[in-house]
Amino acid sequence: MYFYIANFLRLCYTICMATTEEHLRTHGSKATSGRVELFEVLEKSKIPLSIPEIMKNMGKKVNQTTVYRALESLVEAGMVYRVDLGHSHAHYELCGENNHHHHIVCKQCGKIEDVAVCESKELEKTVLKKSTSFSVIKSHALEFFGLCKQCVKN
Amino acid sequence: MYFYIANFLRLCYTICMATTEEHLRTHGSKATSGRVELFEVLEKSKIPLSIPEIMKNMGKKVNQTTVYRALESLVEAGMVYRVDLGHSHAHYELCGENNHHHHIVCKQCGKIEDVAVCESKELEKTVLKKSTSFSVIKSHALEFFGLCKQCVKN
DNA sequence: ATAGATGCAAACTATTTGCATCCTC
């Protein structure tokens, strides 16, 4: 019985690894153990992570420079978003297939919540129509800043 | 004749200074010569400026720390916006009374254009409705990234 | 075999802090 469960789990793991690795390769990145793990750290997180947070969440010790460079190439390959949350450092987040979203950040405690609202297509069309010197929009950033219920109470 | 023009210009200058100074004071900031000039540098610029750009545009030499601190208090007082354009440093821009707007940035050449599009009120309402843990929205950031016509050609 | 990925050291850039002095109100 335990044998079968173990086997099943191993299978899951193999499949999961395979898809992550495949995903990296199809986007022109080498599937090194470091990048696979970096990818999975981002995958597990519900909110955008800073560089130190990413490094903390990786089991294996990785060099900071390597993380910067890996993220840079993942961003360029369109697998990762770089998010600016008004702190003076970047946060990173996986580009989900169908979960394009934005964020709302508490100015007091820093809490981050995902926001599903986005009429991106509409917005981008309007912007291009109004713009005099731009003809292509590749992406956009939309973040809200406010107070969470907890902080409003206090 | 020239005398009258000169006088007129002096009057304009005086009025302008007076309003800038008054503006600073009513927002709880002291109207020092440095802050007045910082304010006017931002006022003259059509696009958000970085710290080095601001310092370059100020006639008087000012310390970088002072600029950081002045901007910090102007942002807190709600007179200035801090804008993140995907570079790894902040840009600053005056909050106009009735010209709330956003930006589109060229990924290739860095060109910045203002974008008038914004259904802020609508958006913020929707966001609050959907959010589980937030009840107040103070502000939002919306920037577009793409390619300007010039860069598309090349 | 080769091009990309990594680690280390060091440079560079961005931002913050402490303290003494100055200036506006």
Next chain:
DNA sequence: GAGGATGCAAATAGTTTGCATCTAT
């Protein structure tokens, strides 16, 4: 006169670069 504003020096944080070595394809 008091408290905010400034300048200087130095610390801290964030990011980038060069180079030698390693590794996935």
